[in-house]
Amino acid sequence: MIFFVYILQSxxxxxxxxxxxxxxxxxxxxxxxxxxxxxxxxxxxxxxxFEEVLSKSEAIKRERKIKSYKGGNEFKKLINNGGVA
Structure with a gap:
């Protein structure tokens, strides 16, 4: 089953x-x-x-990884370069 890891902005x-x-x-x-x-x-x-992953466990791992960026450079790269496909 496909899962999505996503970032929303208020x-x-x-x-x-x-x-x-x-x-x-x-x-x-x-x-x-x-x-x-x-x-x-x-x-x-x-x-x-957002990005697609192939399993719930992969989604949980990826969500934790993105949260660990704490708004730093890696997070900014996702927002600025990744964007919404």
Whole structure:
């Protein structure tokens, strides 16, 4: 099963949210409808990056890796060079 690791940016405070899902379109709607506690007060959110991985375990590992960047150069490279395909 394909999973997506994604980065959302709050249009309200410009902060980022990193997550993973098997249905990217549905997950974005979920976030923007205020159904996620971490992002409900930071709406609207826009998708600024995503990548596909082949399993849930790979998605979890990749999500953790991206979170470990803590907004540094590697994170900025993803946002600036990767973008949304």
């Amino acid at each position: 249009m309200k405070d410009k902060r980022y949210y990193i997550g993973y899902t098997s249905n990217l379109e549905q997950r974005l709607i979920f976030h923007n409808n205020g159904l996620n506690t971490s992002t409900k007060n930071r709406r609207p959110l826009k998708l600024v990056y």
